[in-house]
Amino acid sequence: MFSLNGTSFTNNSLSGVSRCLNQSSRRVSAPMVVVAAVNSNGKPGDGSVSVLVENALTESPAPVEMEVKSTVTGGVQDVYGEDSATEDQSITPWTLSVASGFSLLRNPHYNKGLAFSERERDTHYLRGLLPPVVISHDLQVKKMMNSIRKYDVPLQRYMAMMDLQEMNERLFYKLLIDNVEELLPIVYTPTVGEACQKYGSIFRRPQGLFISLKEKGKIHEVLKNWPEKKIQVIVVTDGERILGLGDLGCQGMGIPVGKLSLYTALGGIRPSACLPVTIDVGTNNENLLNDEFYIGLRQRRATGQEYSELLDEFMYAVKQNYGEKVLIQFEDFANHNAFDLLAKYGTSHLVFNDDIQGTASVVLAGLMAALNLVGGSLSEHTFLFLGAGEAGTGIAELIALEMSKQTGIPLEETRKKIWMVDSKGLIVKSRMEMLQHFKRPWAHDHEPVQELVNAVKSIKPTVLIGSSGAGRTFTKEVVQAMATFNEKPIIFALSNPTSQSECTAEEAYSWSEGRAIFASGSPFAPVEYNGKVYASGQANNAYIFPGFGLGLIISGAIRVHDDMLLVASEALADEVSQENFEKGLIYPPFSNIRKISAHIRAKVAAKAYELGLATRLPQPKDLVAYAESCMYSPAYRSYR
Ligand SMILES: O=C([O-])CC(=O)C(=O)O
Numbered sequence: 001m002f003s004l005n006g007t008s009f010t011n012n013s014l015s016g017v018s019r020c021l022n023q024s025s026r027r028v029s030a031p032m033v034v035v036a037a038v039n040s041n042g043k044p045g046d047g048s049v050s051v052l053v054e055n056a057l058t059e060s061p062a063p064v065e066m067e068v069k070s071t072v073t074g075g076v077q078d079v080y081g082e083d084s085a086t087e088d089q090s091i092t093p094w095t096l097s098v099a100s101g102f103s104l105l106r107n108p109h110y111n112k113g114l115a116f117s118e119r120e121r122d123t124h125y126l127r128g129l130l131p132p133v134v135i136s137h138d139l140q141v142k143k144m145m146n147s148i149r150k151y152d153v154p155l156q157r158y159m160a161m162m163d164l165q166e167m168n169e170r171l172f173y174k175l176l177i178d179n180v181e182e183l184l185p186i187v188y189t190p191t192v193g194e195a196c197q198k199y200g201s202i203f204r205r206p207q208g209l210f211i212s213l214k215e216k217g218k219i220h221e222v223l224k225n226w227p228e229k230k231i232q233v234i235v236v237t238d239g240e241r242i243l244g245l246g247d248l249g250c251q252g253m254g255i256p257v258g259k260l261s262l263y264t265a266l267g268g269i270r271p272s273a274c275l276p277v278t279i280d281v282g283t284n285n286e287n288l289l290n291d292e293f294y295i296g297l298r299q300r301r302a303t304g305q306e307y308s309e310l311l312d313e314f315m316y317a318v319k320q321n322y323g324e325k326v327l328i329q330f331e332d333f334a335n336h337n338a339f340d341l342l343a344k345y346g347t348s349h350l351v352f353n354d355d356i357q358g359t360a361s362v363v364l365a366g367l368m369a370a371l372n373l374v375g376g377s378l379s380e381h382t383f384l385f386l387g388a389g390e391a392g393t394g395i396a397e398l399i400a401l402e403m404s405k406q407t408g409i410p411l412e413e414t415r416k417k418i419w420m421v422d423s424k425g426l427i428v429k430s431r432m433e434m435l436q437h438f439k440r441p442w443a444h445d446h447e448p449v450q451e452l453v454n455a456v457k458s459i460k461p462t463v464l465i466g467s468s469g470a471g472r473t474f475t476k477e478v479v480q481a482m483a484t485f486n487e488k489p490i491i492f493a494l495s496n497p498t499s500q501s502e503c504t505a506e507e508a509y510s511w512s513e514g515r516a517i518f519a520s521g522s523p524f525a526p527v528e529y530n531g532k533v534y535a536s537g538q539a540n541n542a543y544i545f546p547g548f549g550l551g552l553i554i555s556g557a558i559r560v561h562d563d564m565l566l567v568a569s570e571a572l573a574d575e576v577s578q579e580n581f582e583k584g585l586i587y588p589p590f591s592n593i594r595k596i597s598a599h600i601r602a603k604v605a606a607k608a609y610e611l612g613l614a615t616r617l618p619q620p621k622d623l624v625a626y627a628e629s630c631m632y633s634p635a636y637r638s639y640r
């Protein structure tokens with residue numbers, strides 16, 4: 001028991017502190033979260049409680065930081081680590097954590113390292129636990145960047161970043177936000193691919209939830225083991241198709257972790273609202289099954305009923321634990337499950353498949369921008385895809401939809417402008433019987449063609465898109481063929497990571513004599529060809545999903561709709577400046593990504609309101625300003 005401002009509380013009703021504050025201060029507007037309440041001397045009876053209040057949505061300090069001095073009649077320190085699930089859920093969004101001294105330094109959410117001020121060191125039992133110097137957040141960033149740059153191997157940089165995330169979350173995000181172009185390829189594609197391949201060896205601490213067949217029947221409880229309760233976005237994989245690297249089983253965890261760090265850094269969703277999940281139903285990867293350091297279930301993949309029962313239980317438990325409006329992003333599932341899961345849960349949950357929908361939206365944006373360089377409208381172009389899986393067919397469908405919207409021509413007709421080659425050659429009507437359902441809309445009248453190069457020569461596409469997961473498949477002959485009948489061939493090599501890219505930037509520019517409009521899923525450094533420097537764009541779904549996700553969240557959307565993907569594409573294409581076009585770029589630089597994300601978010605939210613899918617009412621007047629005000633900032637809080 002302790003009392004604050006004349007009110008008594010038990011330790012497990014500390015959320016009452018928040019209510020008391022809220023009632024006693026006219027200066028604080030809900031929703032606010034108490035992030036630290038520390039008994040400054042720890043002795044019952046004569047201490048004081050200092051409390052920091054912050055905005056629940058953004059984790060940024062509230063307009064007014066409050067210090068409440070009051071007589072404490074009981075110790076409050078011992079509530080540290082108490083399960084906040086025991087708190088009265090009806091008073092959400094109040095949450096409370098208490099940390100001081102050594103445990104404060106060990107808590108990545110609150111730790112500031114050498115940036116703790118003299119006063120904080122006094123009031124939070126930090127004296128002696130830190131060396132004397134006090135440094136600024138900016139200097140910490142500079143210091144970390146210096147040490148990260150000393151590593152030559154990208155995986156070492158990745159591990160240094162993961163260590164930092166575990167040690168000081170706000171420093172991690174500030175580093176990432178301030179150095180996004182340099183660090184994106186480290187915490188995300190392509191390095192995250194290598195991290196997944198070696199995840200068993202580099203695994204240190206769990207960064208997300210592992211839900212395996214062993215947890216069947218207990219998933220509801222497993223979700224409760226996660227320390228955060230107010231989850232807004234889940235990225236989930238079953239590891240069967242990690243980037244273009246194939247089945248990495250349980251080691252796919254690097255992907256949800258990486259994607260969610262971008263949700264925070266690029267999209268502005270607070271870290272504690274993000275939950276990375278890996279569903280482990282086994283792996284068919286023999287190397288992993290025989291690897292003594294493999295961290296997952298050592299069995300072949302469960303399929304059929306066993307698989308769908310586990311997924312069903314997971315999806316149900318998520319809704320039970322976090323409500324209707326939690327966004328579930330499916331990532332890197334194999335084709336045979338990805339389409340089915342999206343269709344199955346699309347009507348009951350807020351689900352989004354990044355590989356089908358996010359990639360589609362980002363590629364459509366790139367194409368819209370490319371039209372400024374090559375001319376013509378979308379429907380005047382002809383498209384050929386290598387790879388008819390999630391990404392390929394997802395992009396194709398969104399292009400066909402946009403063409404149909406622009407021209408009024410029915411979707412069945414606009415689809416005919418789009419051709420696909422898979423591992424068995426051109427997708428044509430005579431193969432219909434044998435085709436998986438998601439490939440069928442793309443089977444057109446044509447004689448069978450085996451090789452990509454022959455398909456290119458026969459179809460004469462203006463746009464060639466690689467979504468095959470197979471590296472070096474856009475050969476010299478293929479690129480040269482594109483360059484013979486197109487003045488400016490549009491070539492997208494989307495597969496990830498770099499090793500799986502259908503061709504390199506250098507190949508695209510040199511084989512097309514510098515005429516290609518090129519973009520790739522993984523980043524390539526600028527290329528010099530014939531004395532001219534060519535910078536290419538990164539057609540990566542990282543441009544879309546963080547802003548798209550927050551657009552859904554701020555509007556309280558309950559379903560994803562294709563029209564939201566279309567407006568996200570338009571919003572991204574609008575961000576490409578004249579200066580970018582002059583350099584041949586069809587994507588804006590990632591350095592502007594937070595601003596870009598705010599625009600995408602506002603457009604997606606506006607569409608959700610227009611479609612009647614938004615539940616957060618009333619609609620904010622200025623959605624861009626509102627979106628910006630909701631963004632998580634990694635600025636340190638001051639614990640007074
Ligand atoms: O992770 C990325 O860079 C893009 C993506 O979703 C994939 O390749 O599966």
Ligand SMILES: [Mg+2]
Binds near residue numbers: 243331332354355
């Ligand atoms: Mg993916």
